[in-house]
Amino acid sequence: MLTELWGSLWAHLFFLLRPMLKWVLNRVTGKCELLRITYQYSQGAERTQNIEDSLKQSKRSELNQLTIEDSPNISNAVLQVMAVKNIIPEVHPQFENSFRTCLLQICGYRELLTNVEQLRKTKYNSDNPEHEKTLMHLWKLLMPDDELQTRVSEQWKFIGFQGNDPQTDFRGMGLLGLHQLIHFASKHNAEARKILQKSHHPKLGYSYAIVGINMTDLVYDLLKKGHMKTHFYNKIYGKAAIEEFHEVYCHVFYEFDKFWYSENPKDIMEFGQIREKYRKKLVHSLKQPNTVLVSGLEKRND
Numbered sequence: 001m002l003t004e005l006w007g008s009l010w011a012h013l014f015f016l017l018r019p020m021l022k023w024v025l026n027r028v029t030g031k032c033e034l035l036r037i038t039y040q041y042s043q044g045a046e047r048t049q050n051i052e053d054s055l056k057q058s059k060r061s062e063l064n065q066l067t068i069e070d071s072p073n074i075s076n077a078v079l080q081v082m083a084v085k086n087i088i089p090e091v092h093p094q095f096e097n098s099f100r101t102c103l104l105q106i107c108g109y110r111e112l113l114t115n116v117e118q119l120r121k122t123k124y125n126s127d128n129p130e131h132e133k134t135l136m137h138l139w140k141l142l143m144p145d146d147e148l149q150t151r152v153s154e155q156w157k158f159i160g161f162q163g164n165d166p167q168t169d170f171r172g173m174g175l176l177g178l179h180q181l182i183h184f185a186s187k188h189n190a191e192a193r194k195i196l197q198k199s200h201h202p203k204l205g206y207s208y209a210i211v212g213i214n215m216t217d218l219v220y221d222l223l224k225k226g227h228m229k230t231h232f233y234n235k236i237y238g239k240a241a242i243e244e245f246h247e248v249y250c251h252v253f254y255e256f257d258k259f260w261y262s263e264n265p266k267d268i269m270e271f272g273q274i275r276e277k278y279r280k281k282l283v284h285s286l287k288q289p290n291t292v293l294v295s296g297l298e299k300r301n302d
């Protein structure tokens with residue numbers, strides 16, 4: 001309690017003293033904060049996160065704007081910041097590229113979230129032939145040796161949907177859920193089918209598709225809350241494509257499956273509890289500045 005109070009008092013004091021501290025540091029080092037950050041941290045999450053915080057806290061609206069605006073002109077922004085902050089390229093030759101990479105990552109994360117959100121909001125619609133084709137593709141990838149007898153069929157339960165028609169199972173995750181199931185089944189087919197097979201275990205098993213859609217919910221939440229920044233800022237020195245996010249999903253699903261069996265659950269009723277434990281583990285690791293989410297899948301791909 002007391003330490004919390006001290007903590008918040010310090011945070012408050014730091015916030016109040018920040019402009020003065022910045023001024024002193026600028027005078028002593030002869031460098032503005034953005035420039036200091038690029039010298040202090042090497043490329044990766046720590047640098048980009050610090051740059052992002054600095055831009056957000058800046059009193060200049062043109063700098064603030066860079067963390068809000070939809071697809072700003074990055075080249076233009078870099079030149080503008082260098083002009084405003086009097087950063088001379090001949091004196092600090094690495095700044096331009098370092099800062100550009102940070103900006104690409106910061107804007108890229110925001111754009112990724114927008115794209116993911118759009119896909120999530122798109123409801124599965126069985127009147128849409130594209131959606132239906134994608135769903136049939138999922139069946140083929142997971143059950144290459146079994147024909148689906150009819151569109152509405154008991155067989156869907158075999159890959160872990162709840163009823164005879166998967167369309168109602170996507171719920172809050174919409175097409176994002178379907179696309180991620182497809183990505184896993186197509187990019188890591190052997191692993192996905194192995195996990196599906198294990199999921200039929202009478203006691204320890206679970207509904208593959210339902211849990212798969214739930215893993216979409218998990219990664220989506222981590223992305224929305226900003227936890228995924230650590231991974232993306234460390235892994236991709238530019239804008240992350242949505243496939244990169246699907247790839248994170250594969251790792252998270254794959255690792256969850258291992259975690260599930262290692263927890264030796266009594267039955268599916270323990271799902272909520274084990275999922276929460278796993279989520280906390282993920283959040284904890286994403287709070288470490290050097291984290292890149294990798295699993296056994298990565299090694300097998302090489």
Ligand SMILES: *[C@@H]1O[C@H](CO)[C@@H](O)[C@H](O)[C@H]1NC(C)=O
Nearest residue numbers: 072073074075076077079080
């Ligand atoms: C971005 O800004 C640069 C420099 O001002 C300019 O040359 C370029 O045409 C701009 N790009 C776009 C897409 O507007």
Ligand SMILES: *[C@@H]1O[C@H](CO)[C@@H](O)[C@H](O)[C@H]1NC(C)=O
Nearest residue numbers: 172173213214217271272275
């Ligand atoms: C995933 O599981 C958790 C825990 O049971 C639940 O709270 C959440 O609503 C589920 N999400 C989806 C999309 O099913």
